[in-house]
Amino acid sequence: MVESILEILSCPPIQRALAACILCGAGSALLSVFVVLMRMPLIGVSMSHAAFAGAVLGMLMGFNPFLSGFILCLLAAAVLGPLSDRADMAPENILGIMFSFLMGVAFLGMGILTRSKASALSLMWGSLLTLSNADLAVLAVVTIALTVFIVLFFKEIRAVLFNRRLAAASGVPERAIYYTLLFFTGAVISSNLATVGGLLIFALLVQPGAVAMQLTYNLKTFFWISAATGMLACLAGLTASYVFDIPSGAAVVLAATILFALAFVFSPKRRRTRAGANKSIL
Amino acid sequence: MTEHALILEDVSVRKSGNFLLSGINLRIEKNEFVGVIGPNGAGKTTLLNVIAGFEKFSGGLRLFGKGQTWRRSRAARLSIGYVPQLAQIDPGFPILAGQAVMTGSVGRTGLFNKPGKHEQMEALRLMEMMRVAHLAGRPFGHLSGGERQKVLLARAIVQQPDLLLLDEPTANLDIAVQKEVLNLIDEISESRALTILFVTHDFNMLPARLRRAVLLKDGRKFFDGEAALALTGDVLSRLFEYRLETFERNGRRFVSYG
Numbered sequence: 001m002v003e004s005i006l007e008i009l010s011c012p013p014i015q016r017a018l019a020a021c022i023l024c025g026a027g028s029a030l031l032s033v034f035v036v037l038m039r040m041p042l043i044g045v046s047m048s049h050a051a052f053a054g055a056v057l058g059m060l061m062g063f064n065p066f067l068s069g070f071i072l073c074l075l076a077a078a079v080l081g082p083l084s085d086r087a088d089m090a091p092e093n094i095l096g097i098m099f100s101f102l103m104g105v106a107f108l109g110m111g112i113l114t115r116s117k118a119s120a121l122s123l124m125w126g127s128l129l130t131l132s133n134a135d136l137a138v139l140a141v142v143t144i145a146l147t148v149f150i151v152l153f154f155k156e157i158r159a160v161l162f163n164r165r166l167a168a169a170s171g172v173p174e175r176a177i178y179y180t181l182l183f184f185t186g187a188v189i190s191s192n193l194a195t196v197g198g199l200l201i202f203a204l205l206v207q208p209g210a211v212a213m214q215l216t217y218n219l220k221t222f223f224w225i226s227a228a229t230g231m232l233a234c235l236a237g238l239t240a241s242y243v244f245d246i247p248s249g250a251a252v253v254l255a256a257t258i259l260f261a262l263a264f265v266f267s268p269k270r271r272r273t274r275a276g277a278n279k280s281i282l
Numbered sequence: 283m284t285e286h287a288l289i290l291e292d293v294s295v296r297k298s299g300n301f302l303l304s305g306i307n308l309r310i311e312k313n314e315f316v317g318v319i320g321p322n323g324a325g326k327t328t329l330l331n332v333i334a335g336f337e338k339f340s341g342g343l344r345l346f347g348k349g350q351t352w353r354r355s356r357a358a359r360l361s362i363g364y365v366p367q368l369a370q371i372d373p374g375f376p377i378l379a380g381q382a383v384m385t386g387s388v389g390r391t392g393l394f395n396k397p398g399k400h401e402q403m404e405a406l407r408l409m410e411m412m413r414v415a416h417l418a419g420r421p422f423g424h425l426s427g428g429e430r431q432k433v434l435l436a437r438a439i440v441q442q443p444d445l446l447l448l449d450e451p452t453a454n455l456d457i458a459v460q461k462e463v464l465n466l467i468d469e470i471s472e473s474r475a476l477t478i479l480f481v482t483h484d485f486n487m488l489p490a491r492l493r494r495a496v497l498l499k500d501g502r503k504f505f506d507g508e509a510a511l512a513l514t515g516d517v518l519s520r521l522f523e524y525r526l527e528t529f530e531r532n533g534r535r536f537v538s539y540g
Contacts, residue, residue: 037375152394159385162377162422165366166434169334170441171359171389213374217421222376269374 008242016136017128017248021234023136024195027143027188029208029230030150033223034181036209037161042095043080044185044205049102050076051190052198055123056109065123066138069193073186076102081182125249126197128238135194142187149184150223153177158219196234200249204230207256214260214267229259285347287312287445287477288333293341295328295501302328303339303501310479312444315471315491317509318481320498321522326481329498330449333479334364346444360390363443365434368454373423379433380418383409386437401440408436411473412466428459435466445477446470452487464489485513486537497521513537 008014035044054072055065076098083094110120122130150157159167160177168174185205192201208229212222237252244251290308294301303325310316318326331337333345335354343350350358363386377385383405384397391397409415412432417425422433431451438446448467452460467489471478480492488509495512497505499521505512512518513535515527525540 155385155388155391155397156393158377158381159388162375162382162385163366163369165336166364166437167385167388168336169359169362169364170386171356173356173393212376217374217376217378219376219381 013129013131014242016131016133017238018235019136020128020131020139020195021238021252022231023139023143024192025204025208025230025232025234026227027139027146027230028192028201028204029226029228030143030146030223031181031185031188032205032207032209032230033212033226034161034209035185035205036213038164040091041206042092042099043182044189045202046080046095046099046102047073047076047182047185048189048198048202048205049099049106051186051193052123053102053106053109054190055193055198056106056113056120059120059123060109060113066135066190066193069123069198070186070190072102073190074183077179077182077186081179122197123193124197124199125247126193126195126200128195128241128248131194135191139191139195142184142191146184146188149180154220161219196249196252200253203253203256204233207233207260211260211263214263214269217269229256229263233259285312286310286344287314287346288479289342289344290332291342291344293329293332293339293343295325295332295337295339301501303332306341306503308496308503308506310477313475313477315478315489315493316480317485317488317492317495318479318498319483319485319495319512320504321483323500324498325501326483326498327449328501330447330479330481333445334362334447335359356389360441361444363438363441363446365431365438365446365448365451367450368427368431371423371430373421375421375423377422378418379414379420379422379425379429380405380409382422382433383418383437383440386440390441405436405440408439409433411469412436413462426459428455428463431455431463432466435463435470439470439474443476445479448478448480450482451480452482452484457487460487485518510535515540 035041051069051073055069058065058068080098113120156172156177159172160174164174164178189201196204208226211229212225215225216222233256234252236255238248240246240255241248241251286309288310290306293303293306295303306329318329320326328337332339335352338352345358346361387397387401387405391401406415406418409418412435414429414432414436417429422430425433452463455463464487468491470476471491480489493509494507495505495509496503497512504521505517513528518526518537519540526537527540528535528537
């Protein structure tokens with residue numbers, strides 16, 4: 001048994017998949033803290049669709065699909081950022097339009113792309129077991145850069161997450177922080193087109209942060225719990241996909257959802273409010 | 283000539299064809315305590331946003347002698363403290379009240395620096411002054427509306443501003459808590475060299491130290507002078523286009539329907 005596990009682990013694609021799991025889980029989970037606390041899950045959806053549409057277009061025109069995915073992702077961020085700051089349009093509507101538009105572009109591209117539909121589909125749900133070293137290197141650079149950003153600017157990030165307007169009023173470079181975050185969202189999503197894919201990444205952009213939300217009032221712990229959840233979901237999903245021979249992306253998303261359900265049921269935060277409510281009645 | 287904290291010259295804000303503010307001229311001296319009062323939609327919050335640098339505008343704005351647009355340097359932003367209306371926050375949001383106060387010092391501390399012991403002591407001292415020191419370890423989202431506003435007052439002061447903007451800080455609080463918050467604002471004004479702009483539509487609830495009233499109506503300045511002169515039945519009836527009367531009791535002035 002141990003020998004067979006060691007044998008599996010010595011296989012390079014499996015090693016790469018494991019490394020990718022940790023990087024993808026950590027990177028998207030760190031971002032999910034912002035997605036959840038700034039209440040912008042739709043930005044995550046729109047940007048992951050932008051990456052997907054960009055990649056399909058890239059395939060169509062013979063571009064590197066990850067690069068074109070990244071570029072369209074950044075374009076989407078450049079449009080979304082200022083638009084969602086405008087008070088005269090509800091951001092939900094803008095994002096809804098953006099989201100459906102990008103979805104249309106992606107499917108149009110896939111319709112035209114007659115020969116290699118399979119490879120386009122793999123951009124949608126990724127494939128952890130067929131990663132190249134280059135995929136992994138990009139993923140590592142993006143994840144490490146995001147981690148460094150969070151560590152260096154932790155106090156500014158806390159101020160911006162707490163209240164963007166108040167942060168701006170107190171001389172925090174709120175816009176720079178916000179747009180850097182949008183940039184990282186694009187980078188993380190497009191570098192993960194190869195791992196869990198443009199559609200399923202969305203689960204990892206929300207669930208880990210939502211898990212942390214159930215468990216802590218401390219922002220530092222919040223980042224740690226979120227990152228751990230993301231990595232655990234990815235590793236558990238990969239294992240399940242190997243053992244039961246099911247698609248890895250789907251297994252990762254389901255693992256993340258199970259973790260969220262557990263956190264929700266055992267949340268001390270929710271229990272405390274319930275206990276508090278009882279006390280006030282007595 | 284006394285030095286001015288703030289000078290507005292012909293300031294206008296136009297959005298999709300409508301003037302939210304038009305031709306506002308205003309001079310506020312250092313350490314003045316001014317109320318900006320008017321009905322809903324008069325442009326009070328827009329005016330505050332222009333001063334705070336949240337809103338594009340035409341015309342001139344001088345802050346402590348220096349001309350400013352809506353883009354501000356860090357130094358200019360640091361000189362303005364801001365307390366918003368009671369804002370919604372997720373009760374589970376991961377920030378403690380004491381940490382929320384410290385977010386006010388982030389800009390002054392600067393990038394790559396850690397706030398020192400001194401800043402933390404100052405934050406705690408201000409929380410004591412605002413009677414919320416005992417809540418420092420509680421999640422901010424669990425506090426009552428009044429407690430949150432007191433924390434945000436401490437947050438604004440920890441930034442060490444020279445000009446404090448208060449945007450209806452007592453809106454949506456119950457009457458006793460409103461009075462508490464107003465008393466704290468009076469205390470701040472008494473103990474610090476600070477210019478204060480207090481926006482409200484509720485002239486029954488004004489801080490005692492507020493002396494000057496600027497009344498706004500339809501984006502224009504309607505009255506500028508002593509608060510006592512502004513709060514007359516005649517002026518207020520014209521301001522709100524509704525018959526209002528004022529009466530005095532125990533040395534305080536009250537406003538009521540005519």
